[in-house]
Amino acid sequence: MEDELKKIHEHYRKNYYSEEIDDRIKDGVQQNIRNADVIQPEKKQRHSIAKKISYITAACLVLFGLFIGSSFVSPAMAEVASKIPFLNKIFNQEPIYQVLTEELEDKGYDISGLSYSTQDKTYSVTVGGSEEYYNQVREEIQKVTEDIVSSRGYNDFKVVVEKDDPANDLEYPEDFDLLFDALEEVLPKLQQKGYKVLGNYGMGHSSPYAKEIMLTLAIEDTEKRTDEIERAIIEGAKKQNIKRDVTINFQPISDQKWEIESEWASNVIPVILEGMLNKKEYKTNLVTHSYEKDTMNIFVTTTIDMSDNEAPELANKIELTIQEFLESDELKDIVGDTPFKVVVRDKYSRSIN
Template identity: 25%
Template sequence: MNNDFPNFKKDVDKIEVPEEKLNTAIKSAIKRGKKKKWSFGKKVTYLSGAAVIVFCLLIGSAFVSPAMAKVMSNVPLVSEILQSIAQTEDREEKLNHFFGKAHETLTNNYQGVVDVAMSMFFSSEPPNITVFVRDKTSKQELEDEIVQVIKDLAHSYNIGEVEINVDVQDKEFAHRKNGEKERTNHQLFQITQEVLQQEGYRFTTLGIDARTPHIIKVEIVGSEQHYNKVKDDIEKLVHNAIYSQEQLKYEVEVTRQTEAEIKEQKWQPILSSVREETHKRYNKVTGFAFSFHPKPLQIILKTSLSEGGQSKRTAEQIANYARQVVEIKRDKLSIEKIPYKIIIRDKEQEAIYEILYK
């Protein structure tokens, strides 16, 4: 990982333990272990004396080896962070399933419901569900029932508290949601996706820029050599498929992710963990931002801290914790290490602490 997380095996192998004494201790401990058992209700747990004696040897060595002492002091924090990350990922998965079910249930079963949206910044906080209904009459008739449906779903997915709003759609939303343009774009994307999949072309995004509504933009996966080889073929293929099915003359623009963009994309899970875990650990973390340009990567944590000595000490603690999350997650995903700077801002958006890691 890095120098703050030395290799366990290397340090353990350096520990000198008298072999004869160790064998005698283990044999004696095994005999004692067979005689002992602890009862907790209906469960019976047997404890190996050998395991106890080896663990004690490890702890005792920490007082002799400074390197081992450093390893042992980091273990609880590493374990805690890994456990917290796993819990966060589990909650995010539950939230996704919960929202998918809420959207499906409400839009399919209630004619007055036109759309459902969910928003949140930190997954550890209650999500906000907004249900858009057709008109004021639908709101009056359905609001109480909609709220109860969402609460029941949240309970079934073990989500906890949920903030719920029922709003009447505005005219702009209705036009955008039900307009001919929206349906046309959906058809275009569907045709493009089917053609690319049939021909075996991998892509990352499909889109239409509002500034150039007559151009479908396709971002593909692959090397620059692959891109140069297939770019023209894909543009003609999609263009012809759209025209043959819909009689629409849309241009197609094929792009690819650069190496820098691919590297940035790989870092997204790490950045997501930093955002979530620092907020869970320190409720004074209120916002998050990052920037890959200019280099190095800047990880910015916004806080509710004020000026002052204590705030700077807290900011340093937050930065150190963020760094631990970065290194643990990066190591777990086997992502290439790059220089990055952690910046802590106070409630006035002023930087009160920053540190560069290379």
């Protein structure tokens, strides 16, 4: 496998590499898993539609990733690429939302939002501007988006292009950004003072018009000064003139568990999520994980009933696909010697493997 990847890498650099691609690679962004109404920032992108993306994924951006998506590949290279496991291809590509965002922005479309719904398997592109502009570009945007999705071999999602409706905006859309600012100022100061606050947090709300923002903050399990940490964050939020109340939920976690969970959440689970959800053959509508008793548990919920004749075969296929990915050479530095277990469930969350 390693030799095959080197061949592809060398072929790509010789025939397709450019300074423009180099710049794109340097500008690549990895993001944490983000639920549809939960924001977990790795980096803020204030002036990009990426701020509104609700799709959950993160993956490594490398030269090989750009090559895999290229149609200008020799038969010999195509044969080599075809031998690479499905999830490994995704691992070496830009996340699908990143590809869509860049392509639509590069083409100059006025895009105000891009979302990914796992419930109804839909990529939604929201278009800004006037009604006339929307009618003019809707079909073009639809085709560009569908072409990108299908070029990845994804066949279990539909694309919807909609007109932006200002009435759908949050009542206090700036509050999340302001809380980002407050945390970026407060958390480093707390860490400098010896508070064992970990560099990860999540924000959410119970509804778009809720009067409070729910903040989940990871701390080391030996840190007991939560009242002082909470007081500092609330004071920082007030300085930013945040209109909503901020409720803080602390998640104590050990150093070792934190490092393992962070690595998997950033680089492994999003790849499995993207791969399982986007291919019809896997019949998947949910991928979650938990790290308990020193074992990483990956839960894949399917759309079938465990009584279906195909259930055992599907469960076996999903389990082997994920296992092949996790045991590949590319994942050695991430997975290491961490034990893992793949649990495949039916549509009623009953285990079928």
